[in-house]
């Protein structure tokens with residue numbers, strides 16, 4: 001689990017042991033102090049670890065976004081998941097990306113997210129009603145899993161009876177974004193993509209015939225300079241939003257609860273002053289971001305911090321490391337719910353910055369607010385473990401008492 005020192009000045013990051021994933025921060029900190037870059041353990045790419053470099057690279061046109069071919073490293077060179085990734089917005093570049101982004105932006109706006117605020121609060125209350133008398137729960141299974149799936153399903157127009165099936169598919173699909181993809185995991189992920197695709201295809205057909213006030217209908221109608229989404233693009237976009245809207249927010253809620261429960265003084269500050277909720281959520285996204293990082297490919301060779309980067313070389317822009325860079329954030333390892341000047345990379349940055357950030361913020365703020373208000377005796381029942389290797393970070397479970 002060590003960042004190995006090398007003569008060249010940079011470290012080599014070895015993240016192949018599950019234990020390294022229990023304390024990524026200290027592994028990354030050692031490497032970050034040596035150099036802005038670290039060699040990836042398999043010798044096939046670089047991780048970029050410091051804030052200033054990420055800030056520049058996230059808007060650098062010499063880098064292109066991750067293409068599905070990048071998954072070849074995990075042995076993934078075809079099949080349903082590979083195909084799905086190739087259609088996701090974050091793997092598109094240039095004109096294709098700009099076009100799709102403009103169209104989704106027409107249908108999915110910050111005010112769409114803001115309108116969901118009262119409903120998110122209601123759902124959070126309903127979920128607490130179910131567990132309140134029990135005295136304990138697994139916060140991942142009983143709370144974090146349900147809230148975002150209900151929110152995004154209602155927005156998209158998925159009928160309530162289908163939530164459970166559909167939530168399982170998006171969770172399974174999320175496992176595809178892993179450093180190590182075992183054959184078993186791969187089968188689960190591929191099956192989830194196929195089922196979700198056929199489900200969404202039917203949903204799109206239904207809305208074409210009977211439009212409603214939901215996001216699918218809005219996407220069907222979205223038009224930008226006379227342009228519209230094709231049927232295949234629509235299916236991919238809805239899958240993208242359903243997936244983006246569930247798995248990542250589910251992680252945010254569990255990580256936020258865990259982080260606050262580990263920092264009881266900070267939790268008490270929020271309890272005393274609910275106006276701190278927005279900055280507390282931002283601080284969670286900085287201190288324990290959901291995505292470890294984003295991948296880019298060198299499109300035009302250049303030199304970075306004394307390292308020559310060749311065409312086609314892969315760069316892992318480590319959001320989690322940059323967010324703890326002491327060169328940018330004073331007392332970077334301190335969790336401070338009132339932190340100001342907190343321009344973190346929890347939602348990425350630049351052209352590909354998160355489309356759903358406004359919705360995720362609403363969910364984080366309202367869900368945490370309700371948890372804190374309704375369960376004053378909330379405590380960790382045990383120290384949870386991080387699931388290793390996943391790019392979208394998550395806990396195995398989060399057992400709490402109240």
Ligand code: HEM
Pocket residue numbers: 065089090091101152240241242244245246248249252290291294295345346347348349351352353354355356357359360
């Ligand atoms: C806490 C929750 C979330 C986190 C931490 C998160 C994080 C991110 C990050 C870091 C990126 C940048 C990817 C890159 O640069 O390659 C991204 C992009 C994206 N996110 Fe999110 N996200 C969250 C919630 C959501 C939600 C709720 C939705 C939609 C309903 C969503 C949809 C998207 C989409 C479509 C992109 C691709 C944008 C593009 O490439 O232009 N995300 N997200």
